[in-house]
Amino acid sequence: MSTAMLQISANLQRGDFTLDVNVTWPLTGVTALFGRSGCGKTTLLRMIAGLEKVSDAQVTFAGAAWQNARQFVPVEKRRVGLVFQEASLLPHLSVTGNLLYGYQRTPDALRRLQPDAVIRMLGLETLLERRVDQLSGGQAQRVALGRALLSSPQLLLLDEPLAALDTQTKRDIMPFLSRLASESAVPIVLITHSPEEVQRLADRVVFMRDGAIDEICDLQQAMARPDSPLFADEGPATVLTGVLSDTDEQGVRSFGVEHARLFVQTSSSEVGQQPSPMTNTRLRVLARDVSVALDDPERISIRNHLQVVIQQIHELPDNRLLLTTRLADGQHLLIEITRWSARQLGLQTGQTVWALIKSVALVR
Amino acid sequence: MFELGQAEWQAIWLTVRLCFFTTVILLIIATPLAWWLSSGRSRWRVAVQAIVALPLVLPPTVLGFYLLMALGPRGFIGGSLESVGLTHLAFSFEGILMASVLYSMPFAVQPLLESFNSLGRRPIEVSASLGANAIDRFFSVILPLCKGGFIVAATLSFAHTVGEFGVILMLGGSIPGETKVLSVLIYDYTESMNYEAAHQLSFLLLAFSFFVLFVVYSINRHFQVTKI
Numbered sequence: 001m002s003t004a005m006l007q008i009s010a011n012l013q014r015g016d017f018t019l020d021v022n023v024t025w026p027l028t029g030v031t032a033l034f035g036r037s038g039c040g041k042t043t044l045l046r047m048i049a050g051l052e053k054v055s056d057a058q059v060t061f062a063g064a065a066w067q068n069a070r071q072f073v074p075v076e077k078r079r080v081g082l083v084f085q086e087a088s089l090l091p092h093l094s095v096t097g098n099l100l101y102g103y104q105r106t107p108d109a110l111r112r113l114q115p116d117a118v119i120r121m122l123g124l125e126t127l128l129e130r131r132v133d134q135l136s137g138g139q140a141q142r143v144a145l146g147r148a149l150l151s152s153p154q155l156l157l158l159d160e161p162l163a164a165l166d167t168q169t170k171r172d173i174m175p176f177l178s179r180l181a182s183e184s185a186v187p188i189v190l191i192t193h194s195p196e197e198v199q200r201l202a203d204r205v206v207f208m209r210d211g212a213i214d215e216i217c218d219l220q221q222a223m224a225r226p227d228s229p230l231f232a233d234e235g236p237a238t239v240l241t242g243v244l245s246d247t248d249e250q251g252v253r254s255f256g257v258e259h260a261r262l263f264v265q266t267s268s269s270e271v272g273q274q275p276s277p278m279t280n281t282r283l284r285v286l287a288r289d290v291s292v293a294l295d296d297p298e299r300i301s302i303r304n305h306l307q308v309v310i311q312q313i314h315e316l317p318d319n320r321l322l323l324t325t326r327l328a329d330g331q332h333l334l335i336e337i338t339r340w341s342a343r344q345l346g347l348q349t350g351q352t353v354w355a356l357i358k359s360v361a362l363v364r
Numbered sequence: 365m366f367e368l369g370q371a372e373w374q375a376i377w378l379t380v381r382l383c384f385f386t387t388v389i390l391l392i393i394a395t396p397l398a399w400w401l402s403s404g405r406s407r408w409r410v411a412v413q414a415i416v417a418l419p420l421v422l423p424p425t426v427l428g429f430y431l432l433m434a435l436g437p438r439g440f441i442g443g444s445l446e447s448v449g450l451t452h453l454a455f456s457f458e459g460i461l462m463a464s465v466l467y468s469m470p471f472a473v474q475p476l477l478e479s480f481n482s483l484g485r486r487p488i489e490v491s492a493s494l495g496a497n498a499i500d501r502f503f504s505v506i507l508p509l510c511k512g513g514f515i516v517a518a519t520l521s522f523a524h525t526v527g528e529f530g531v532i533l534m535l536g537g538s539i540p541g542e543t544k545v546l547s548v549l550i551y552d553y554t555e556s557m558n559y560e561a562a563h564q565l566s567f568l569l570l571a572f573s574f575f576v577l578f579v580v581y582s583i584n585r586h587f588q589v590t591k592i
Contacts, residue, residue, distance in 0.1 A: 078493075082493040088486050088487070101494050151493075151494045151495055
């Protein structure tokens with residue numbers, strides 16, 4: 001059986017705004033719609049939801065026509081979970097009332113998630129009896145996520161769910177989103193203009209610009225290009241995926257396979273105290289946090305040393321170089337060094353060197 | 365001081381019936397109309413809004429005159445009714461009911477429109493995405509969140525119809541039990557110099573109107589529609 005796909009095509013002209021897309025992506029994992037504000041991300045998402053009736057557009061979900069020339073399936077029949085920038089909780093209902101609004105309207109046979117599980121997953125136990133105006137921004141957004149999940153959607157649409165939150169709240173809620181992405185088994189479309197959110201959450205990126213699709217590729221590909229838009233904020237970085245082991249007595253967990261193994265010092269608060277070991281976790285390594293050595297230095301505070309093969313050398317501005325290297329398990333690692341040190345070490349493609357990784361962040 | 369005779373009670377009962385039916389009909393008509401106006405995509409919107417507001421500025425006699433022309437035996441509507449064996453609507457309860465609906469329309473539409481505008485589309489989009497169909501959305505989201513707007517619309521429609529005079533006089537005349545509502549009865553008493561009877565009813569209406577407006581303004585304060 002082939003993978004279920006989501007297909008959208010539309011050609012829309014509204015004043016200055018144009019949207020011209022014809023795109024298809026598989027209904028698995030997290031697909032990020034990435035681009036500046038006004039590039040058409042939200043319109044695209046609203047078309048998928050059925051909130052925007054663009055004439056002559058087509059939306060096909062897993063073979064079912066949601067919109068074409070002959071029919072338009074209304075939003076309440078599409079079974080999509082929506083989470084907006086603002087939590088948009090129904091103010092006349094309590095937290096429980098909001099959580100159960102969609103659940104009560106979902107036929108028994110279609111219910112895949114139960115309130116208890118969702119409440120636990122999003123840490124909502126203590127909020128249930130509250131009025132929604134007594135919630136903080138982050139709490140309200142968690143309730144909105146739970147409410148969407150409890151309608152057992154076929155597709156979860158998140159329109160910049162973190163954009164209205166302050167940095168600390170964002171940091172608090174991110175683990176829940178990560179958990180949602182890896183545990184819920186519902187395909188997710190995430191609108192964001194934050195490279196960090198893409199790196200943490202996305203499996204696939206749809207780059208949009210001026211109402212058109214620039215490129216659609218999986219996260220690894222999107223982060224392989226040295227000039228990737230995803231590097232705008234913090235510079236080039238690599239996302240490694242792998243299995244995270246149990247915590248040992250010193251609070252250290254190992255990640256990845258032998259010969260490409262990294263060690264991570266975790267604090268108990270990270271990733272929502274998940275049971276370990278965890279599969280499919282993500283480590284993010286900034287290219288500038290990696291150094292290169294020709295031999296394996298043993299007496300050094302940096303504990304993560306990996307043997308890598310240099311595959312490509314790119315020129316960056318300001319006399320810096322970006323090395324694309326390959327780990328023993330086939331994953332790529334980007335390393336940023338100065339042209340001067342590369343010359344001193346005589347680095348060239350095909351060479352085997354040691355990557356010394358100063359810090360890694362467990363992002364999912 | 366208050367000694368209400370049979371004529372007075374008849375007029376009060378007639379007025380209450382007229383106001384009640386007007387309010388019910390108006391809520392049924394004004395709700396979808398105000399919703400459509402608040403969704404604001406159509407280019408007909410402004411024209412419709414102006415038509416709805418016409419009774420605010422037109423002399424009631426103008427509205428009454430055109431209604432008399434239309435509903436009377438030779439009118440477009442009255443004539444058609446006659447031709448199918450029914451009676452025309454001038455000088456009848458049904459006629460003044462129809463006139464009241466038009467005359468009080470802005471007082472039902474305006475509060476609902478404001479309430480819908482401040483509600484915004486988001487709660488509806490949310491509830492639809494959670495599987496609620498249009499009727500479900502109306503009862504589970506719009507009605508509870510716009511409760512204040514509905515109460516104000518109903519109260520104002522009722523009260524404004526109580527105060528209707530010019531249109532009824534033009535279209536309905538002064539037929540006891542059929543079209544002689546309180547305001548017309550007061551006019552009749554004054555015409556025949558029965559000031560005591562006129563005063564009695566006038567004072568009743570004054571007190572009623574004050575009470576209604578008092579209620580409306582306190583509701584408006586308590587039920588600020590929440591925007592989410």
